[in-house]
Amino acid sequence: MSQRVRIGMVGGGQGAFIGAVHRIALRMDDQFELVAGCFGRDPENTRLTGEELGLEPSRCYASWEEMIESEAALPESERIEAVSIVTPNHVHHGPACTALRAGFHVICDKPLCISLEEALEMKAAVAESGKIFALTHNYSASPMVREARERILSGELGTIRKVYVEYLQGWLSEKLEESGQKQADWRTDPARSGPVGALGDIGTHAHQLLEFITGDRVDSLLAVLNTFVDGRALDDDDMILIRMASGATGTLCSSQVCFGRENGLKIRVFGTRGALEWDQEHPNDLKITGEDGVARNLRTSTGAVGESANALSRTPAGHPEGYLEAFANIYKNFASAVRGENNSMELPFPGIVDGVRGVRFIGAALESNKNQSWVSLPAEDC
Amino acid sequence: MSQRVRIGMVGGGQGAFIGAVHRIALRMDDQFELVAGCFGRDPENTRLTGEELGLEPSRCYASWEEMIESEAALPESERIEAVSIVTPNHVHHGPACTALRAGFHVICDKPLCISLEEALEMKAAVAESGKIFALTHNYSASPMVREARERILSGELGTIRKVYVEYLQGWLSEKLEESGQKQADWRTDPARSGPVGALGDIGTHAHQLLEFITGDRVDSLLAVLNTFVDGRALDDDDMILIRMASGATGTLCSSQVCFGRENGLKIRVFGTRGALEWDQEHPNDLKITGEDGVARNLRTSTGAVGESANALSRTPAGHPEGYLEAFANIYKNFASAVRGENNSMELPFPGIVDGVRGVRFIGAALESNKNQSWVSLPAEDC
């Protein structure tokens, strides 16, 4: 066996959601050993979480700064090799830059950070350190998303004309943040979420999925950011008209007040010779319409699906995989990259460029919403 | 039996699509007798069509003007009572106004006409004549659309926040009009279709459905009209941001270049306490999410559905009805109105107000597209 990658975690203490997801993801393929952590601002939470996870008490740190510094001081064969950042948005930039500069690889939750300044500094830190940086836009690691991308890039659908992407949830239909629910609390707080709510939390997933799957980029947009719940400080609903660099047009809608919707991330792409559709709530299906106009349902782990998509599946056809498995694919590929088994900083997982583009997307949407006019995004971040 | 309503038809000769639909619709419930017609500009077409339909040759007219004039001259017990107009858009205004003024009720295909001037004149003609005017926005007569409307109006979903309506087709993905295909030919020709293509042909259906089902109206919009197929004179794709008078927001997308899509008219409405979704390609289902967050699938002709919706069904549960049956509902209700069995000019079928609003919607979209800014629609047309 390749040696497991030693990793430390920032965030993800008791009461958090995404931290537990990251830990399942890193365990699934047995590529990591979680050996250190600062699981929250409260040392007691960190202590308890670490105990629950079987960590040595000495490697449960009171602050991420301490974790990075202390780990860097350990012998190379012992210290962590990578840091996983699963904190609210405002605590991505700090630990990421510090970790990179200390020589650690970083895998970070999305959105990248809360301002373009932060984003560009993170980008510089990645470049200067030469370390691996992965951003957990987990949906892009779902096998059928990979398949969709490959088919679009191969030209199977012809020239893309229309893109419709939506990410509709309903869980913030009421003022859940008042109940103290931890997920709602920080996501609706500008101090921790940044200048946007729904747009950062889920709109950036939709944006990244759109660019990833089409291999194209959003060239300009016209955005309306709404806040439906009284007294909420950030947008809980967004609707955006999109022009892609290729000339395709479409809509991107993200909402957390679509009553009853769970986690409705869905993309539809129409070209001159074909079309496809993917819905993350049924991730093992890829609906594709060929030149003959007939709708097919491609399924994971079947002969109809290409090698690189099938490499992201662990089970035979008909044995459904889902959210956690896609998340784990990011970790698995990150581990390979950390070990130098592949040398790409782009694929096979989202990285710093996706992150910077997401932050630019947020900025453009804010500007557009303010002026109610079209705003362009620059072409290149790499 | 109530006496069948004697009706004459304008348009719908050989090669037409919608004329045959209207004729099946008027036959289905045996409420009409088609006794006269001018089925096209070509008298030979009219003669052949009339022969095929078993009409008396003397009542197959060379022009709609002649039909209206000649029929008006017949004894009251013999002459037509109503005119069905199934021509391309530019030949709605003339026969409708003339027929109304001659004392005939009118049932007319959508969109109402090709300019606001025409629309307002038609509205005046309806008002002055006191005759019944029905506009065949057939989808609004589908049982589950009626059910959806009643539930929304009753407040079951709470305050409506989000509306997403789309009407996606793919049949104009290529330049079908060059092949001489009759449907494509006139729909892409400004002289016959009017100033818009897809927006008039299907966007107005989406707009009417949206206003009908919510009991609300589009207050302002921001529209982008696209033409994807080279050399096409009119829009074949539209994407529109919407604000409803109630404060709800959403999107309305109509397209005829969504490769592979057949007739994808679909509406989703989200309120503060519930949500619903209807898809005309599966018209016997109404997906509704209640306050408990559970998605239900209501089905036509079941006890779960209200009286007025069930009155639009002819078969027991599980015996699917579709497009033709909904169309026939418009005719059936029109017949009742003609006989004075009901006295509403609004419900239970779309009428002149829907038509005028549709024309205003087109006008606002054109203006918005030109200026890339929000455009308001006036509140009242009645």
Add this chain to the structure above:
Amino acid sequence: MSQRVRIGMVGGGQGAFIGAVHRIALRMDDQFELVAGCFGRDPENTRLTGEELGLEPSRCYASWEEMIESEAALPESERIEAVSIVTPNHVHHGPACTALRAGFHVICDKPLCISLEEALEMKAAVAESGKIFALTHNYSASPMVREARERILSGELGTIRKVYVEYLQGWLSEKLEESGQKQADWRTDPARSGPVGALGDIGTHAHQLLEFITGDRVDSLLAVLNTFVDGRALDDDDMILIRMASGATGTLCSSQVCFGRENGLKIRVFGTRGALEWDQEHPNDLKITGEDGVARNLRTSTGAVGESANALSRTPAGHPEGYLEAFANIYKNFASAVRGENNSMELPFPGIVDGVRGVRFIGAALESNKNQSWVSLPAEDC
């Protein structure tokens, strides 16, 4: 236009269900003129029904015997050409034989009749009269059923191995017959329904669909007929193991006590090189898996569907047709046959052979149920 076929109806008075369906079906394509009728045993019902339908009172008859006799005495250009029989099962044999012998074509509801003796006499009457006989196994006239049959007969699926057909309803889950509901009343009464309940009412549809779609025949069966509702005299649930003449095996389940199911007729066929599935509640879809293992969804009125299937559609793709339209296809094709426009007594509609086979199927199931052993069906009825 071809002259409309003059037709008289037996059964279908007020309170009946299927009579109204037959009338919509015969009106839809304008191929018939309903000019005579005996709509029930009660002359007053017949009078009222006739009046509602606009029939001449003189052609509203007190008995079917009188109708056939009186009509036969009318001048040829005036008298009916065909009889539509829409009565309960025990009143199929009498009017059918009498009508055929009087020189009238017959279109009759299913099942054919209530005993093999009756069936064979009806078969002889058809043969001797040389008249057209159609049995309204309406599902076989759904476009995608025709498409399925053609693809199977062409060998596209390879050798058929497995067939699963089911027809599940829930409307007799309670003892509805006690409420006086007319449909439940006669269907659960041996005197009118014959020796079986659910098996005759819906099981025969499943059986005919199975044989029609595969072009194969049930060679032997092992049946269990259950009665779940206390005090009910006939089976309300059936489960049958099937061997086809070709060697394929499978199950046929029909039930009227599957709580909540509406009209769940569904067939799945698996061959050595492909598979398909059709569900009458979504009749415009045909799910087909090709040699590549990919599931496709074929849709009515598209280029992916063959001519003979598309000939059964009236609307473009995406404009759903349903139960009534399939029913109307039987009538349309029956009219063509009556006029001698085609000369087949088998296709394009189910006829006497389907009817006799259905009665044999019932007989075999009864025998098997009694002895709990396999029972063979004879190969040939033509």
Add this chain to the structure above:
Amino acid sequence: MSQRVRIGMVGGGQGAFIGAVHRIALRMDDQFELVAGCFGRDPENTRLTGEELGLEPSRCYASWEEMIESEAALPESERIEAVSIVTPNHVHHGPACTALRAGFHVICDKPLCISLEEALEMKAAVAESGKIFALTHNYSASPMVREARERILSGELGTIRKVYVEYLQGWLSEKLEESGQKQADWRTDPARSGPVGALGDIGTHAHQLLEFITGDRVDSLLAVLNTFVDGRALDDDDMILIRMASGATGTLCSSQVCFGRENGLKIRVFGTRGALEWDQEHPNDLKITGEDGVARNLRTSTGAVGESANALSRTPAGHPEGYLEAFANIYKNFASAVRGENNSMELPFPGIVDGVRGVRFIGAALESNKNQSWVSLPAEDC
């Protein structure tokens, strides 16, 4: 943290499918430490697999006998506590009995074993050892299966009348065993699979799911076991009529020659007041029809679902979990039982009784198939 359970694995070397699944399952919730193994009959395979898994070479054993003996000789704080058996069917009985007698808990793949004699001996070994025994009928640990069971047991559906369960696959449509494909190879070999093929491999899953979800048991059955592929020694298709002890009836079909089907395990249950349906290919949905006849779609991790079902989910609503997560639930609950955190040998995971009943089910089906008559199963195995 509770101490991880030290576990050893029998089977699951390179080329195996289910071994890798078990290992992901045991890792997912971090409740186990895999410290020993005999991964196959070939010591080199065991060595390589162990190396890949990071095991100490000294605990990679040449035979399962050696593993059990050597581990038992280790100090209690070091030796394994449990054995996971993931071998072909004929190698369940030996290691299970030996491990139990050596004082180890056992988690074993299904079916239990290849004869009733073996099964009863295993049952005795469980009873005598007092150790925990889990059988990985993984589908029963899917959240919505648990929800379905609880609702049926609570009486929500009334008295159950009809059950339809099917497990349809297509992967053995051709003679895959000739290609050397390892999964096909042993499953079609009587020496390793036992006296049945499809029935043992997947029919027992269907049987266990049926009994688990209804809380009822198969009382008698009439089975037809088919072999469609020439030269195959065991059944590849089964169709079985079922009577439950409660009086419900239905069908159980398992097949591996349903071309194109992946892993189609699906159950439908109809009671006097409601119905439900679960399909393992869409495991996060539970379709349930209430007394009002309306079909609802319950979803995992929502408020509509009970506590014990939600306890089996790791993610919020709309974040799909699947096959691996359900498998992991068995392991998680097994770990709790091993630690004495619960004391049930029945729930929350399938155990020896499910296993013995499965073997009896196979025996009854074989006998019924031979005689083509109904065969009863005894009521009690506990």
